[in-house]
Amino acid sequence: MPIALETAANIPLFKGLDQETLITVAKLMSSRSFLSHDIVLRKGDEADHLCFLLAGQLQVVDVTEDGREIGIHFISPGAYFGELSVIDGAPRSASIVSVKPSEVAFLPTAQARALIFNRPLVAERFLTHFAQIVRASSRQRTLLSIPNAFQRVFAQLQQFVRDTNEGQVIEGLPKQHEIAIMVNTSRETVSRALHTLMKLNIVEKKGTIFIVNRPDQLKTAAVAGLDEMPATNANNGPKVEKAEKAA
Amino acid sequence: MPIALETAANIPLFKGLDQETLITVAKLMSSRSFLSHDIVLRKGDEADHLCFLLAGQLQVVDVTEDGREIGIHFISPGAYFGELSVIDGAPRSASIVSVKPSEVAFLPTAQARALIFNRPLVAERFLTHFAQIVRASSRQRTLLSIPNAFQRVFAQLQQFVRDTNEGQVIEGLPKQHEIAIMVNTSRETVSRALHTLMKLNIVEKKGTIFIVNRPDQLKTAAVAGLDEMPATNANNGPKVEKAEKAA
Numbered sequence: 001m002p003i004a005l006e007t008a009a010n011i012p013l014f015k016g017l018d019q020e021t022l023i024t025v026a027k028l029m030s031s032r033s034f035l036s037h038d039i040v041l042r043k044g045d046e047a048d049h050l051c052f053l054l055a056g057q058l059q060v061v062d063v064t065e066d067g068r069e070i071g072i073h074f075i076s077p078g079a080y081f082g083e084l085s086v087i088d089g090a091p092r093s094a095s096i097v098s099v100k101p102s103e104v105a106f107l108p109t110a111q112a113r114a115l116i117f118n119r120p121l122v123a124e125r126f127l128t129h130f131a132q133i134v135r136a137s138s139r140q141r142t143l144l145s146i147p148n149a150f151q152r153v154f155a156q157l158q159q160f161v162r163d164t165n166e167g168q169v170i171e172g173l174p175k176q177h178e179i180a181i182m183v184n185t186s187r188e189t190v191s192r193a194l195h196t197l198m199k200l201n202i203v204e205k206k207g208t209i210f211i212v213n214r215p216d217q218l219k220t221a222a223v224a225g226l227d228e229m230p231a232t233n234a235n236n237g238p239k240v241e242k243a244e245k246a247a
Numbered sequence: 248m249p250i251a252l253e254t255a256a257n258i259p260l261f262k263g264l265d266q267e268t269l270i271t272v273a274k275l276m277s278s279r280s281f282l283s284h285d286i287v288l289r290k291g292d293e294a295d296h297l298c299f300l301l302a303g304q305l306q307v308v309d310v311t312e313d314g315r316e317i318g319i320h321f322i323s324p325g326a327y328f329g330e331l332s333v334i335d336g337a338p339r340s341a342s343i344v345s346v347k348p349s350e351v352a353f354l355p356t357a358q359a360r361a362l363i364f365n366r367p368l369v370a371e372r373f374l375t376h377f378a379q380i381v382r383a384s385s386r387q388r389t390l391l392s393i394p395n396a397f398q399r400v401f402a403q404l405q406q407f408v409r410d411t412n413e414g415q416v417i418e419g420l421p422k423q424h425e426i427a428i429m430v431n432t433s434r435e436t437v438s439r440a441l442h443t444l445m446k447l448n449i450v451e452k453k454g455t456i457f458i459v460n461r462p463d464q465l466k467t468a469a470v471a472g473l474d475e476m477p478a479t480n481a482n483n484g485p486k487v488e489k490a491e492k493a494a
Contacts, residue, residue: 062385062388062389063389083378084378084381084382087374087375087377087378088375088378088379088382090378090382093381093382093385094385116370116374117367117370117371117374118367120364120365120370123363123364123367123370123374124364126374127334127363127364127370127373127374127377128334128335130334130374130377130378130381131330131331131334131335131337131377132335133381134331134340134377134380134381134384135331135335135337135340137381137384137385137388138309138340138341138384140388141309141384141387141388141391142309142310144388144391144392145391145431184392
C-alpha cells in the first residue's frame with residue numbers, strides 16, 4: 001500500500017527536503033506490515049529497496065560459520081535499513097527479522113541512490129548514520145574480544161545505560177536470549193550475570209526498567225570481572241588463553 | 248610539506264574531479280613521513296584531518312576492555328582513513344600505526360566535508376567505501392564468534408585467498424602476530440594452525456606466497472575444524488560452551 005505524504009515527511013532522513021521532492025518520494029514508496037518473527041530481509045537476497053521502519057521493532061541477525069544465530073543490533077522506528085546493498089549493489093549482508101509487529105516502507109533502489117548522492121543534506125545524514133554503524137560495530141567487536149562471557153554481558157549492559165533524572169537506568173533491555181546472541185554466549189549465562197549484579201545491588205529491577213545503583217562497579221565488572229562470578233565461568237577466558245599459550 | 252597536484256590527482260577518491268578543484272585541494276593538503284611502528288593517529292584524539300596513505304602500509308589497531316591490543320585491518324596506498332571522525336565529529340575510534348615506512352597526506356576536516364557532501368561523485372565513493380568497511384567488519388564479527396581459535400585462523404586465511412593464473416594463492420600474508428591480533432588468539436596458535444595446514448598439504452609455501460592446494464579443505468577446516476588439530480585447542484570452544492550451558 002502507498003504511503004501518505006505526512007508519513008514520508010516524518011521520516012528523519014527526509015526532514016528538511018522541499019515539498020516537491022517529498023511528494024515524488026512518497027509516491028514512489030510502498031509499505032507493508034509484518035508480524036513478530038517475520039523475516040523482513042533475507043541475507044543473500046538482491047537489494048531492490050531502501051527500507052524504513054515506520055512502527056514496531058526489528059533485529060539484524062546473522063549466522064556464524066558454524067551455524068549459530070547471532071543478533072547484531074536492533075532497529076527502532078524512524079530508522080532506515082538495507083542501505084548497504086543499496087549503496088554497493090552487493091547482496092543483503094544479514095537477515096532482518098521483526099521483534100514486534102512492524103510496519104515497513106520501501107523506496108526503490110534507483111530513486112534512493114539519486115536522493116542520497118545528489119542531496120548534500122541526505123548524503124551527510126547517510127554518512128553520519130554509516131559512521132555510527134561503523135563505531136557501534138567496532139565497539140561490539142571490542143566487546144566480543146573479551147574472553148570471559150560474564151564480562152561480555154556486563155560490557156553489553158553498560159552500552160544500554162542511559163542518563164535520566166532518576167540517575168542511570170536501563171530501559172527496554174532486550175530479552176535474555178537476545179542479549180545472549182549479541183555477546184555470543186548462552187541465555188543461562190546472561191541470566192546468571194544479571195542475577196549476580198542484582199544480588200550485589202549494582203543494578204536493581206523496578207518494574208520494566210533497571211536502575212544502575214553503582215555505575216562504577218558495573219564498569220569494573222565489565223573490565224575486570226566480579227569476585228562473585230561463578231568459578232567455572234569466571235575462569236573461561238584465562239583458561240582458553242593459557243591453553244593457547246601452552247600450545 | 249605541501250603535496251604536488253599530480254599526487255592529489257592520483258588519489259582514487261579524487262579521480263574525475265575538475266582541474267580547478269584538484270588545484271585547490273592539493274594546496275590545502277600537507278604530507279608527512281612515518282617510520283615503521285610510528286603512531287599515525289591516536290584513539291581518542293580530535294579529528295582535524297582526513298588522511299590519505301600515499302605510500303607504505305598502515306594497520307588499524309584497537310585495545311580490548313581488558314587491555315589487549317587487537318588489529319582490525321590493514322590500510323594500503325591510495326586509501327584514505329580517519330574518515331569516521333571527519334564525518335561525525337567524534338574522537339578517533341582507533342589508533343593507526345605504520346607497519347612499514349609510510350607517507351601520509353592530510354586534508355583539513357572542513358574542506359574534506361565540503362568536498363564529500365557537495366560532490367555526488369565523492370559522496371558515492373565515500374559511501375561505497377563505508378559500505379565495504381561495514382561488510383568487512385561484519386565478516387570479522389562473524390569470524391570472531393567462532394569459539395575455536397584454530398578455526399578462526401583458518402577462516403581468516405580464507406579471506407586472504409585470491410584467484411590467480413596459478414590457482415588460489417595467498418600473497419602478502421600478514422605476520423603471525425598480526426594475524427593473531429586480528430583473530431583474537433596467540434601467535435603460537437597461528438603458527439600451529441599454519442603448520443597443520445602445510446603438513447596436510449592443504450596449503451604449500453613457495454617463497455613469500457602460499458599456494459592453496461585444497462581450497463575446499465581450507466573451507467571445511469574453517470567451518471568444522473580438522474581432525475589433526477591439537478586436542479587442547481580443538482576443544483576450547485565446546486568446553487566453554489558446555490561450561491556456560493551447565494552454569
